[in-house]
Amino acid sequence: MKAMILAAGRGERMRPLTDTTPKALLEVGNQPLIVHHLLALRQAGIQTIVINLGHLGQKITNALGDGRRYGVRITYSDEGDHPLETAGGIKNAMPDLGPDPFVVNGDVWTDYPFSRLTIGKGRLARIVLVDNPEHHTEGDFALDGDLVTLGDGPRLTYSGIGIYHPDLFRDCPPGPLPLAPILREASRSHLLEGEYYPGTWRDIGTPERLAELDRRLTTGN
Secondary structure, three states, X not given: OOEEEEOOOOOHHHOOHHHOOOHXXXXXXXXXXXXXXXXXXXXXXXXXXXEEEOOOHHHHHHHHOOOHHHOOEEEEEEOOOXXXXXXXXXXXXXXXXXXXXXXXXXXXEEOOOHHHOOOOOOOOEEEEEEOOOOOOOOOOEEEEOOEEEOOOOOOEEEEEEEEEOHHHHOOOOOOOOOOHHHHHHHHHOOOEEEEEOOOOEEEOOOHHHHHHHHHHHHHOO
């Protein structure tokens, strides 16, 4: 399996930190966010990783190189000054990813065991859902067994972690494209499966959340 780390976003909510540093290179626990993902993916047995680039992307390539220092092989999907959003970025990188790639947002931190995520036969995607954080109390989806639904059950938040079959994006036009509407359509067609993860997950969307996570990782409290 190959993996993709989404790192092309501008990180507007993280300004002024992201005026000079791409969000994926912001440090927590004495290393950049994206390095935590690289090491976790390597531990899961994934050695080929595609990283999409946008805002200050050259700084990411300068920092990570070809990935050999982390025990992985990194290639880059450069979106330039016109980021393609989540689904557009994945679709654009599909020629380098192959079937059923593992994808994780570059601006989350988690201890989810990446090696356990697999996609069922005949399904278009499998995503990881987590408890709703304080800044997103309404959630995104519900679960009915392993099927992701839009029903009235307890709502959970999409974690930014998933496996996506190429057919999920088959009819999508090239260019910028958000992922959420595509996932909702797959859910309506009963082709989206998921799982609930009760462990540690953080959306690093503001400088305050970044500082809190860094404190927890460096002090253990």
